[in-house]
Amino acid sequence: MREYLLTLCVAAAVTYLLTGPVRKFAIAWGAMPAIRARDVHREPTPRLGGIAMFGGLCAGLLAASQLENVGEVFRLSDEPRALLSGAALIWVIGVLDDRYGVDALLKLGLQMVAAGVMVLQGLTILWLPIPTVGVVALTPLQGTLLTVALVVITINAVNFVDGLDGLAGGMVGIAAAAFFLYSYRIWYGYGIEAAAPGTLFAAVLIGMCAGFLPHNLHPARIFMGDSGSMLLGLVLAAGAVSITGQVDPDAVNLFTQSESATVQELIPVYIPLLLPLTIIAVPFADLVMAIVRRTWNGRSPFSADRGHLHHRLLEIGHSQTRAVLIMYFWSALIGFGAVAYSVQSLSAWIVPTVLALSALGLIVLLLPRFTPRVPPWAERVVPPRYRIRRQERLAAERQSAEAAVPAGAGHDTAQRPAGAPAGPDEGPGAEPSATDAGTGTREHPRQPHAGPHGATAVGDRKRFAVRRKIDTRS
Numbered sequence: 359m360r361e362y363l364l365t366l367c368v369a370a371a372v373t374y375l376l377t378g379p380v381r382k383f384a385i386a387w388g389a390m391p392a393i394r395a396r397d398v399h400r401e402p403t404p405r406l407g408g409i410a411m412f413g414g415l416c417a418g419l420l421a422a423s424q425l426e427n428v429g430e431v432f433r434l435s436d437e438p439r440a441l442l443s444g445a446a447l448i449w450v451i452g453v454l455d456d457r458y459g460v461d462a463l464l465k466l467g468l469q470m471v472a473a474g475v476m477v478l479q480g481l482t483i484l485w486l487p488i489p490t491v492g493v494v495a496l497t498p499l500q501g502t503l504l505t506v507a508l509v510v511i512t513i514n515a516v517n518f519v520d521g522l523d524g525l526a527g528g529m530v531g532i533a534a535a536a537f538f539l540y541s542y543r544i545w546y547g548y549g550i551e552a553a554a555p556g557t558l559f560a561a562v563l564i565g566m567c568a569g570f571l572p573h574n575l576h577p578a579r580i581f582m583g584d585s586g587s588m589l590l591g592l593v594l595a596a597g598a599v600s601i602t603g604q605v606d607p608d609a610v611n612l613f614t615q616s617e618s619a620t621v622q623e624l625i626p627v628y629i630p631l632l633l634p635l636t637i638i639a640v641p642f643a644d645l646v647m648a649i650v651r652r653t654w655n656g657r658s659p660f661s662a663d664r665g666h667l668h669h670r671l672l673e674i675g676h677s678q679t680r681a682v683l684i685m686y687f688w689s690a691l692i693g694f695g696a697v698a699y700s701v702q703s704l705s706a707w708i709v710p711t712v713l714a715l716s717a718l719g720l721i722v723l724l725l726p727r728f729t730p731r732v733p734p735w736a737e738r739v740v741p742p743r744y745r746i747r748r749q750e751r752l753a754a755e756r757q758s759a760e761a762a763v764p765a766g767a768g769h770d771t772a773q774r775p776a777g778a779p780a781g782p783d784e785g786p787g788a789e790p791s792a793t794d795a796g797t798g799t800r801e802h803p804r805q806p807h808a809g810p811h812g813a814t815a816v817g818d819r820k821r822f823a824v825r826r827k828i829d830t831r832s
Contacts, residue, residue: 361428362542362561368421369565373414377573380410381580389457389583403578405456408585411566412449415593416442418562428558430551437555440479441596447472448513448592452585466510469588473509476596477502483599509595515645516591517584523576525682529689530590531567534560536693537594540700541601556600563593576678671723687719 384390384404393402419438422428432438451468454460460468476482482505486494496504520526538560545553567590573579582590671681695712 359542359546361422361425362538362557364425365418365422365428365558366561366565366568369414369418369562370569372417373410373566373569374572376410376413377407377570377580380406381573383409384580387457403581405581405583406453406585407570407574407580407582408449408452408456408587408589411570411582411586411589412445414566414569415445415562415589418565419558422558422562428554431554431558434551435555436480437596437600438558440476440481441559441593443479444472444476444481444509444596445589445592447475448588449585452583452588456583456585465584466514469510469513470506472592473506473595474502476509476599477505481505481596481599483508483602486602505599508599509592511645512595512598513588513591516594517587518645518648519685520582520587522678522682522685523578524571524574525685526587526590527567527571527574527582528682528686530594531564531571532686532689533594533693534563534567534597536690536697537597537601538564539694540697541597543701544601553601556597559593559597559600563590563597566590566593576682684719684723687722691715691719 381404384406387406389406390402390404419442423432423438448469451460451465451472455465483496483501485496486504516526516530519529538557541553541557541560544550545557570582570586574582671684672678691712695708698708
């Protein structure tokens with residue numbers, strides 16, 4: 359476990375340290391596309407965060423290859439090399455798409471090529487564990503087609519869900535954490551060496567997401583772009599393929615002594631092949647809904663719109679942060695629930711727990727405008743979004759103070775002694791812009807500063823965006 363944690367920390371540290379220089383490079387290279395109609399952010403933000411993620415992936419694999427126990431994976435298996443080859447290809451495709459734009463069909467074809475590269479180097483599904491049937495061996499053609507389909511679906515599922523600050527990185531990180539627990543249990547608990555590559559891939563993937571998220575949380579300083587989302591999807595799919603197609607269920611059956619128990623142990627493996635991946639069930643559901651919605655409206659399945667799950671959460675009144683946390687919750691509930699169900703000692707109470715948490719999630723989902731009541735004495739220490747009552751009270755006091763000023767009295771002339779010289783803006787040629795000619799009242803002399811912000815260095819931002827009804831046909 360310590361070597362996996364070290365690998366995770368190396369990948370996270372390298373990704374975190376590279377993201378800052380990558381952001382400056384993206385701005386200099388012009389990888390800051392104009393805001394589109396379907397975008398949620400309101401200021402141009404640099405992309406190419408996938409460059410830092412790819413650096414974290416390479417660093418994590420390099421560090422793991424030098425360790426005593428985890429390094430055996432590189433000497434006994436070609437899967438790490440296969441992953442790195444496919445990741446490099448999909449990363450180049452994503453970088454070009456972030457900067458210049460790549461046609462959707464061409465990008466889909468290149469995704470298949472990247473998946474095929476991994477298959478040619480040994481990262482493929484060799485057999486399928488079918489409940490009540492047993493292990494079904496696949497022909498090379500069947501294994502190749504199934505592997506390519508699983509990789510491409512996962513890549514596009516992660517790509518489709520990348521629509522809010524920190525959403526894709528957090529959801530993939532949660533999925534990778536759940537998958538790491540399952541694969542580590544298979545490897546360490548049962549001593550099955552074939553599960554070691556999948557465990558390594560999950561640990562590196564967690565590090566990549568953890569290192570990038572501090573830069574990508576709302577308000578995001580940089581986006582991962584297609585170079586990052588497709589890379590995350592490919593690494594996650596590679597881990598699932600490694601566990602599914604390389605681990606022999608008969609080896610687990612030796613420890614469980616029961617076929618039914620083996621089926622329960624491998625639940626998180628069966629479901630990924632059918633859905634395909636419980637650990638990304640939410641992005642996959644969003645992908646299916648998007649394809650059906652766009653096809654129903656007579657559009658291409660690859661055309662972008664504002665009908666994704668996160669867009670709908672914003673439409674019903676959730677903020678960006680709350681919408682992201684809701685998506686995190688459902689991803690964790692499905693992913694960790696599937697892993698917990700595979701443990702026999704937990705299966706008795708895991709279903710009621712999941713049902714209770716699902717009910718809680720639905721309550722939170724249906725109360726988008728709920729704001730906790732904060733006592734007046736605590737308003738100075740809570741986050742700004744909970745200070746609305748205090749701000750409203752201060753605004754009311756300011757309005758009442760302004761209303762108490764006599765209607766014809768200016769701020770400066772009322773207090774200047776008789777015979778005192780007029781100020782520079784009160785002479786005969788003074789500009790009348792500071793005083794309303796109709797009412798005689800003077801505007802407040804201090805205006806809020808509209809300087810650049812640290813997030814994007816573009817300009818002032820409004821706290822609450824104007825909510826627009828989502829048109830799924832546009």
